[in-house]
Amino acid sequence: MRIGELARRAGVSTRALRYYEQQGLITARRTANGYREYGEADLKLVTEIRSLLGVGFTLEDARPFVACLRAGHESGGSCPESVAVYQRKLAEIDDEIRTLLARRAEVAGQLTDACPGCVLRKQGES
Amino acid sequence: MRIGELARRAGVSTRALRYYEQQGLITARRTANGYREYGEADLKLVTEIRSLLGVGFTLEDARPFVACLRAGHESGGSCPESVAVYQRKLAEIDDEIRTLLARRAEVAGQLTDACPGCVLRKQGES
DNA sequence: CTTGACCTTGTCGTTGATGTCAACGTTTAG
C-alpha cells in the first residue's frame, strides 16, 4: 500500500507519516517510481505510535515500542525498554497531577480572596 | 528606576520586561537619552504578572489583572474580568487534571498488561 | 581617554508535531 492508503487506514496525515520516517520511527520500501510502499506491519507500527501519542507520549518515548514491535513482539510494550518508559511516564504524569492540584488550590484560594462566594459551588450553595 | 533595577527587583530578565511592554502589559516613560524609566507601581505590575505566570496563567490571561491594578485597585484579582479569568482557569485546570487522571489509568493499565507486577508498589509488595 | 556597566532596537533560535505551501513528477480514468 502507498502512503495515502496507509494514512487513511491509520487515521493520520501523509505529512505525519513522512515525519515519522524522518525521525527514524518507520521506514518504507520504494517502488521504481520512488513511491513509498508499506505493508500491514507498518500499519501496526503507526497505530502503536498514534496510541502512544494519544496518551501524551512523545515520538521519542515511542521509539522503544516501535523497536519492540519490529523485533517481532506482538505488543510494543512487552520489552524492558518500553516498560522503563511506561514507568518514567507514570512518574511524570504523577508529577504533573501534583503540580496541577497545587495550582488549583492556589488559584481557588486567590479567587476566594478576590471574590468570596464565587467558588465552592460544588456540593451546595446555602 | 531603570530597566536593570526593575529586573533585579522583580527577579526577571530585562528581555522579559521588554517583551511585556511589547505585548502591551506594561509601559515605560522614557528619559532624554531614550532609557526606560519605571516607578514603584510598575514593580507591582511585574510582580503580579510573575505571580500569575507562576501558576500557569498566560500573559494574555494576565491582562485583566494588570488593567485592574492600573485602574487603582489594590488587588489585580478584584475586578470582574479578573474573576472571570480565575473561573475559566479553574475549569481549565480541572479539565487537565481529569485528562491526566484518565491517562494515568490508561498507562498504568497497559503497563500492567505488559509487565504484571511492575506497577502497584505503592502500599506494599506482599 | 578608556574601560566597563549600563541602555537601545532588531533578529534569529528554542520545543514538538505537524499544517500548508511550492514546484514538480506519475499514474489513471475518460
Next chain:
DNA sequence: CTAAACGTTGACATCAACGACAAGGTCAAG
C-alpha cells in the same frame, strides 16, 4: 490528450515566552 488524483522533496509557519546574540549609543569612574 488531458485533467484529476496521486506521489516526491523542501522549506516556511504555528504556539509562548522568552534566551542569546549583534551592533551600536550613553554615562560614570579612574
